[in-house]
Amino acid sequence: MVKNNIETHKFDAEIGKVLNLVINSLYTNKDIFIRELLSNASDACDKLRYELNINQELAKKLENHELKITISVDEKKKILTISDTGIGMSKDELINNLGTIAKSGTQNFIETLSDNEKKNNELIGQFGVGFYSSYMVADKVEVTSAKAGSSVAYIWTSEVKGEFTISESRDKIKGTKIQLHLKKDMQNFLDKFSIKNIVKTYSDHISFPIELLTNEKDVAVEIINSSQAIWSRAKTEVKKEEYNSFYKTIAHAVSDPWLTIHNKAEGVIEYTNLLYIPSERPFDLFHPDRKCQVKLYVKKVFITEDNVELIPGYLRFLRGVVDSQDLPLNISRETLQNNAIIDKIRSSIVKKIFAELAKKLKKSRESYEKFWNNFGAVLKESLCEYSVDKDKIFDLCLFKTSKSAGKYITLSEYIENMQKDQKAIYFLIGSDEASLAESPQIEAFLAKDIEVIFLTDGVDDFWLSTNPTYQEKELKSVTKSGQDIENIAADKKTEQENKQNESELKDLLELVKEALKEQVAEVRISKKLTTSPACLAATEGGMDIRMERMLIEQGQLKESSKKIFELNAKHKIIQNMNNLAKTQKEEAIEYAKILFDQACIIEGEAIKDPLQLAKRIGKLLEAKIAA
Numbered sequence: 001m002v003k004n005n006i007e008t009h010k011f012d013a014e015i016g017k018v019l020n021l022v023i024n025s026l027y028t029n030k031d032i033f034i035r036e037l038l039s040n041a042s043d044a045c046d047k048l049r050y051e052l053n054i055n056q057e058l059a060k061k062l063e064n065h066e067l068k069i070t071i072s073v074d075e076k077k078k079i080l081t082i083s084d085t086g087i088g089m090s091k092d093e094l095i096n097n098l099g100t101i102a103k104s105g106t107q108n109f110i111e112t113l114s115d116n117e118k119k120n121n122e123l124i125g126q127f128g129v130g131f132y133s134s135y136m137v138a139d140k141v142e143v144t145s146a147k148a149g150s151s152v153a154y155i156w157t158s159e160v161k162g163e164f165t166i167s168e169s170r171d172k173i174k175g176t177k178i179q180l181h182l183k184k185d186m187q188n189f190l191d192k193f194s195i196k197n198i199v200k201t202y203s204d205h206i207s208f209p210i211e212l213l214t215n216e217k218d219v220a221v222e223i224i225n226s227s228q229a230i231w232s233r234a235k236t237e238v239k240k241e242e243y244n245s246f247y248k249t250i251a252h253a254v255s256d257p258w259l260t261i262h263n264k265a266e267g268v269i270e271y272t273n274l275l276y277i278p279s280e281r282p283f284d285l286f287h288p289d290r291k292c293q294v295k296l297y298v299k300k301v302f303i304t305e306d307n308v309e310l311i312p313g314y315l316r317f318l319r320g321v322v323d324s325q326d327l328p329l330n331i332s333r334e335t336l337q338n339n340a341i342i343d344k345i346r347s348s349i350v351k352k353i354f355a356e357l358a359k360k361l362k363k364s365r366e367s368y369e370k371f372w373n374n375f376g377a378v379l380k381e382s383l384c385e386y387s388v389d390k391d392k393i394f395d396l397c398l399f400k401t402s403k404s405a406g407k408y409i410t411l412s413e414y415i416e417n418m419q420k421d422q423k424a425i426y427f428l429i430g431s432d433e434a435s436l437a438e439s440p441q442i443e444a445f446l447a448k449d450i451e452v453i454f455l456t457d458g459v460d461d462f463w464l465s466t467n468p469t470y471q472e473k474e475l476k477s478v479t480k481s482g483q484d485i486e487n488i489a490a491d492k493k494t495e496q497e498n499k500q501n502e503s504e505l506k507d508l509l510e511l512v513k514e515a516l517k518e519q520v521a522e523v524r525i526s527k528k529l530t531t532s533p534a535c536l537a538a539t540e541g542g543m544d545i546r547m548e549r550m551l552i553e554q555g556q557l558k559e560s561s562k563k564i565f566e567l568n569a570k571h572k573i574i575q576n577m578n579n580l581a582k583t584q585k586e587e588a589i590e591y592a593k594i595l596f597d598q599a600c601i602i603e604g605e606a607i608k609d610p611l612q613l614a615k616r617i618g619k620l621l622e623a624k625i626a627a
Contacts (some may be wrong), residue, residue, distance in 0.1 A: 035202040036130030072213035083177035089145040138180035145176040205230040231274035276322035297323040314381040349435030383463035413436025424476040427453040444528035501569035526566035
């Protein structure tokens, strides 16, 4: 709607939900709105600085243009103003950037927001809704902005209420000016000492000068930040509090980082990195649209944090900056994709991160386990790559096992506990540790005191498909290990019993195999069952059962392969079936089919005919009750 050259627009429906939550949720620390607006202003200046380096026409037009941020207060009108001389926004950008948010991010924000103040403060910036934190303290916000190089500025205004207006501004400004009409109970943010303290706490590192207009008549200006890139300073000059403050700003976090890595690489390539590992898992760690959040600078000029493989996906939890001295300032984002210097920086950073994690694991196991709980599943994604040194990655991995009582162990610790004749590292994949601990697949392993690693992360299916080894020992699924388990801690008595069982159950095995020939590859006496009557096993050269099922669900395999059906010769059910098969073969076959379906259910496999299973169980119950 247009009236008197003022356009009125409705907020995107999702924006309305965000604003309502931001305004009405309880926040103990409302200072963050200044942090967010200054961070946005800094980004705007960074973007313009980049454009001036690659766009000669714009550079000529804006010759001697000063990049800065200004904070001013109007105590009479109760207005706090934060302005910058950065890239600015056009009319369309004002509408699109301030009137809508990508729905997926907004919906995640809404779903994640809670009454936990600490958590909510952290979420404000993570979801790209930092600008809207203004409405925690203001009941009206005016944004005046002109796109760099344009002489026309526009005003975006909203008092929330479901709508905003756009009109052309009479002011000739460069960049963006945000005016916050403060609520009555928020006018403490007009106090200049409070503003100085907030800037010093959250934004002292910003590499553009932040001015505080202290006397509008005399235009007296005070620079209230150090205006020096923190990563360019020597480590000995930076206090822990400064590192933490910078992290909280770029990561939009409340808690301190788990690890800070600040170093300067010199030699073939020269770069500085200041990287952080968060102490808490980001909400969108596994979101398919998640992007790298390490900013690339060239000689302190911000270049990008998108569409460049500066950090591999399996380290996407990193926050921070990398500043290169070797890349040209006018390099395009497209050229960065296949740049040899970027490749070398990435390789160097990966080695540095792995080295720091190894130190942490050795020196502070308890702290490292907290990191692993947050990011272990992501780090294991690196095992899917064929080019990496997997032993070095495995050295960083922690696992829970059948013998670890819920605690973590390393693979080297697993090997120390291996049986004398054990040649492989055994694992079992499942949805949770409790069900894996009760799985029939590990009964013989428990009986022989052989440790089994429990794997419950979705990524485990993928890296295990690359047939990994560690210290020349194969990682082997227990679902494929029926033949070699008898060679571990073997004894002659057990061997004789197995031979006797195979002889006694020979006819039953043939009967069951014939009855299930369309569903099984083989029927055999189990070497790994001790208390369960039956189970499924993958063929020796076949795929792990869960991995195969996952590929079927993703449409990469058409159907499930035939499994081995193993019977526990010592179980009473099997012994009774063997006796029954001698006189009532059909009844024995019915019991075998029930056991087969039961084994499928335990392994999460689809049952061919659930109705027939129900009928068989009903018939069995009917006979039992009648007896």
